[in-house]
Amino acid sequence: MRKTIPFFLCVLLFTACENKLYDTEDGLNREVTLFEEEISVPIGNAGPFNLELVLQSPKVGAFLGTVLTTEEDGTIVSKTSNSFYKLSVYEIIAKTPDLSQPFSYPMDNKSFTPSGIANLFQTFGFSVVDQHLKVFVNNPLNKPYTLGGDIHVACLNTKTYETVYNQSFPLADITVERSYSDTPLLTLDIPDSIGSCPSTVELNGWSFNLPANLDQEIRYSSKTEFIFNVDYSCHITPGENGEIPLAMFGANKMSFNLTLPVASYKLKEVEASLKLENTLPLQVTVTGIKLMTGSKPAVDENLLVSVEDLVIKGGSLETPGITPVTVNIKALEGTIPDITGVQVELGIKAAPGFADTCLSIKQGVSVKSASATLRGGITFGGNE
Amino acid sequence: MSKKMILAAAALMGAALCLNAQTFQEGFFLRGYNRAYQYNPAIVGDNDFIGGVQWNYGLQNNVGVGAFLYPTEDGLVTAFHSSIPAETFLGNLPDLSRFQGEFNAGLISYGFWKANAFHTIDISVRGNFGFSLPANLFGFIKQGAVTTKTDLSGTSFGGNLFVELAYGYGRKLNDWLSIGGRAKLLLPMYGVNYDVSRMDLTTREDKLELQLRGDLYMTNRSGTMHTNDQGYWDLTKMTSKDKLGWPSGCGAALDLGLLATPAEGLTISLSLLDFGAIYWYYGNRASVGGTATFEGLDVIYEQLNGDDLKDMLLADGKDFLSLMRPIGYYDDNWRFQKMNLNANLGVKYEMPFYRRLAIGATGRYIGSQGMPYWEGRGALEINPVDWLDITANLGGGTQGMVFGLAASVKFHHFNLTAGWEDGFGGTLRYWRIPVQRNFRTLVVGISYNL
Numbered sequence A: 001m002r003k004t005i006p007f008f009l010c011v012l013l014f015t016a017c018e019n020k021l022y023d024t025e026d027g028l029n030r031e032v033t034l035f036e037e038e039i040s041v042p043i044g045n046a047g048p049f050n051l052e053l054v055l056q057s058p059k060v061g062a063f064l065g066t067v068l069t070t071e072e073d074g075t076i077v078s079k080t081s082n083s084f085y086k087l088s089v090y091e092i093i094a095k096t097p098d099l100s101q102p103f104s105y106p107m108d109n110k111s112f113t114p115s116g117i118a119n120l121f122q123t124f125g126f127s128v129v130d131q132h133l134k135v136f137v138n139n140p141l142n143k144p145y146t147l148g149g150d151i152h153v154a155c156l157n158t159k160t161y162e163t164v165y166n167q168s169f170p171l172a173d174i175t176v177e178r179s180y181s182d183t184p185l186l187t188l189d190i191p192d193s194i195g196s197c198p199s200t201v202e203l204n205g206w207s208f209n210l211p212a213n214l215d216q217e218i219r220y221s222s223k224t225e226f227i228f229n230v231d232y233s234c235h236i237t238p239g240e241n242g243e244i245p246l247a248m249f250g251a252n253k254m255s256f257n258l259t260l261p262v263a264s265y266k267l268k269e270v271e272a273s274l275k276l277e278n279t280l281p282l283q284v285t286v287t288g289i290k291l292m293t294g295s296k297p298a299v300d301e302n303l304l305v306s307v308e309d310l311v312i313k314g315g316s317l318e319t320p321g322i323t324p325v326t327v328n329i330k331a332l333e334g335t336i337p338d339i340t341g342v343q344v345e346l347g348i349k350a351a352p353g354f355a356d357t358c359l360s361i362k363q364g365v366s367v368k369s370a371s372a373t374l375r376g377g378i379t380f381g382g383n384e
Numbered sequence B: 001m002s003k004k005m006i007l008a009a010a011a012l013m014g015a016a017l018c019l020n021a022q023t024f025q026e027g028f029f030l031r032g033y034n035r036a037y038q039y040n041p042a043i044v045g046d047n048d049f050i051g052g053v054q055w056n057y058g059l060q061n062n063v064g065v066g067a068f069l070y071p072t073e074d075g076l077v078t079a080f081h082s083s084i085p086a087e088t089f090l091g092n093l094p095d096l097s098r099f100q101g102e103f104n105a106g107l108i109s110y111g112f113w114k115a116n117a118f119h120t121i122d123i124s125v126r127g128n129f130g131f132s133l134p135a136n137l138f139g140f141i142k143q144g145a146v147t148t149k150t151d152l153s154g155t156s157f158g159g160n161l162f163v164e165l166a167y168g169y170g171r172k173l174n175d176w177l178s179i180g181g182r183a184k185l186l187l188p189m190y191g192v193n194y195d196v197s198r199m200d201l202t203t204r205e206d207k208l209e210l211q212l213r214g215d216l217y218m219t220n221r222s223g224t225m226h227t228n229d230q231g232y233w234d235l236t237k238m239t240s241k242d243k244l245g246w247p248s249g250c251g252a253a254l255d256l257g258l259l260a261t262p263a264e265g266l267t268i269s270l271s272l273l274d275f276g277a278i279y280w281y282y283g284n285r286a287s288v289g290g291t292a293t294f295e296g297l298d299v300i301y302e303q304l305n306g307d308d309l310k311d312m313l314l315a316d317g318k319d320f321l322s323l324m325r326p327i328g329y330y331d332d333n334w335r336f337q338k339m340n341l342n343a344n345l346g347v348k349y350e351m352p353f354y355r356r357l358a359i360g361a362t363g364r365y366i367g368s369q370g371m372p373y374w375e376g377r378g379a380l381e382i383n384p385v386d387w388l389d390i391t392a393n394l395g396g397g398t399q400g401m402v403f404g405l406a407a408s409v410k411f412h413h414f415n416l417t418a419g420w421e422d423g424f425g426g427t428l429r430y431w432r433i434p435v436q437r438n439f440r441t442l443v444v445g446i447s448y449n450l
Helices: A004-014 A051-056 A058-067 A089-095 A116-123 A214-218 B003-012 B034-038 B086-091 B135-143 B306-324
Strands: A032-034 A038-050 A068-070 A076-088 A103-106 A110-112 A127-137 A145-156 A163-176 A186-190 A200-204 A207-210 A225-237 A253-260 A269-278 A282-293 A303-305 A310-312 A321-331 A339-350 A364-375 A378-380 B049-061 B069-072 B075-078 B096-114 B117-134 B149-151 B156-172 B177-203 B208-218 B224-227 B233-239 B249-263 B266-281 B284-294 B297-299 B334-338 B342-351 B354-366 B373-385 B388-397 B400-411 B414-423 B438-449
Touching (some): A038 A051, A038 B177, A051 A058, A058 A076, A076 A116, A089 A214, A163 A186, A163 A207, A282 A321, B034 B049, B034 B117, B086 B135, B117 B135, B117 B177, B156 B249, B208 B306, B284 B306, B400 B438
Parallel strands (some): A038 B297
Antiparallel strands (some): A032 A378, A038 A364, A068 A076, A076 A225, A103 A207, A110 A200, A127 A186, A127 A225, A145 A163, A145 A207, A269 A321, B069 B075, B149 B177, B156 B177, B177 B208, B208 B284, B249 B266, B266 B334, B266 B342, B342 B354, B373 B388, B388 B400, B400 B414, B414 B438
16 A cells, blocks of 8 residues: 555656746746737817817916907907096196086097007917907096097008008097996997008097086096096907918927826837817918927937828818828837927918908817727736 | 638537546556446446546647747747737637536446346536637737727637436447447536627727627526616526526436457457437526727817726726626526537457557547547557556547556555546646647546455
């Protein structure tokens, strides 16, 4: 028995041969590369990324939010309000010989700049349309009184300072009650035909209807001046001004932070296909895209991005511009490292046929039907 | 017949799980091996005997771990390592990778002579298990989508357990011819089968789509699966309602054998085993499948952060996983499962100059659905002393070169038998998974001569 049992066990174990070539004791390399040839996956849709997001952004919105507002339908409106003239009651009294009757006071010629912001947009290459001027006045007296009169308005071109608009109006008869009237003294729609926001608006030959006994009326008033305010509003369009001079502001070549930790997956080539649906009336020409790598993002010349002279069509909310885009990213040597940024060279101008389309916060860009194709596989894992 | 139809047919025919029986053919050569009638019922024993436990375990695989692991200069890598070409990996895979195992635990055996015939009674518990995976699945993972639509059907797994009550009758017709047969009553205990008859994966730029159709069968001897209002199985609950006790069906099989000794020292054996079937009753029956589609995400600006995107992807992922939820239905619970017919041929010749030495040959065919097996071997047997008998064989078949080794040791009235059949290529350390495609059997048993 003592001999038979060991013999029996040897018989059992004799052929349980381990193949030393497949010895996992020294560790198994767990690096795997899946889908080596090609795999396509749908990504989907994203957006819209519209102007409302830009206006809500901390940096840009903090500034633009003070000068831009929106109408109910989302159309962007530039509104400014400035005080351009203060007329002392005592000056009127001093210059008027007879105050016992209501009288018409001849006003001095006055000029003002309707909107510095509108001029700024024009400098950026945009145009303004639907310009409206409203002149309001306050009542420093304790009693309501009715104002009116006549006025002549002249607008001067921004660049040439030539007079591009001349018109005379009767001032509205308004009854002002102690503070600013809700009814404007003057309402002026500057025609779009003048082509831009005027650099200067001149008020000439205007007279101001005032009540009798002005000196008595002012006696008990704490305020002594007529203050004239002008409210200006306009819509913004791309206009026919050619390409927006982004280079002037260094905005033709922009860099963005973009963190894509893809190095561990050892990707060799990625192709992304998508459609850009653009409701902005702007055509964007992308002349170059470069990817940046490194902890201090710098352009990586080893990464080839095949997008040249891509023209993203502009459109409108009713007629969006659809542009199919294919971007191929390939590592010339090795694999695609961690991406830390993107540098884009682009140009922007009015989309053909949409130069007169007003900007709206609802306009923007949406990514449609995006998909990605990986070639060369995706790698996971590593040595044990 | 297209490859797709072949794979679908194999899966539908319960290809994951054939009722297999890898017989101990070395028992034909071992002198005085009491259970040789299980190889050929015409082999009658020399003595009455009572057998204790005999453990018979078999494994068959048409692909080994060597198709998935590759030794390189930089160490052992998987088939999915970039240094292993797809052609190499996929060239080592059959259309359907199959792994099947079976065991036969003989609880008690009794053999006795009466009325010039040798009668045997056996009670044993048998079981099978196995799984299959289509090569397309690995091809997709390795290469990606080389075509828009990838056929991944053929995945299956299963296991079962049944009791075999066998009565055998062997008789010498004359000096040189014996016949025999065994009638077996098969009583199913537990069984589970999962077959995927259709699994199409579409990968396009605009959508990912998975179409799945599968069937899940489980016996309900322990209980009936609870279903919720939508009809889905609640895998955490079982009820005793409609529970079927044991057995879960019924089956029968027949063994037939012929043994001839036309000349002195020459023995020819011919047997057909497991000619039969089991009707299984699967009280728990469910289907899985449907269509899940992913056409990308619809993301608004505010959702472009990690958590929202992750939640959206998880929701879509759950749609795909929900295809696997079993929907119970209660028709067509009976399933016919054929036993795999074994055909065995053996020839043995004792050397006239030394009767304790014999040479021989064997041939075997196992009609496994989806992975039929055949082989031929040359054998050698030596009985150096009365209490020791050793046999060895070498041959080849559908799973490559194979060999076998067995020994029988007699002490007092006890007869201890052990045998091993295996292929070449070795195994993976600790796991004992064959490196190459393989056919393996292990038998250990003890009996007592009365």
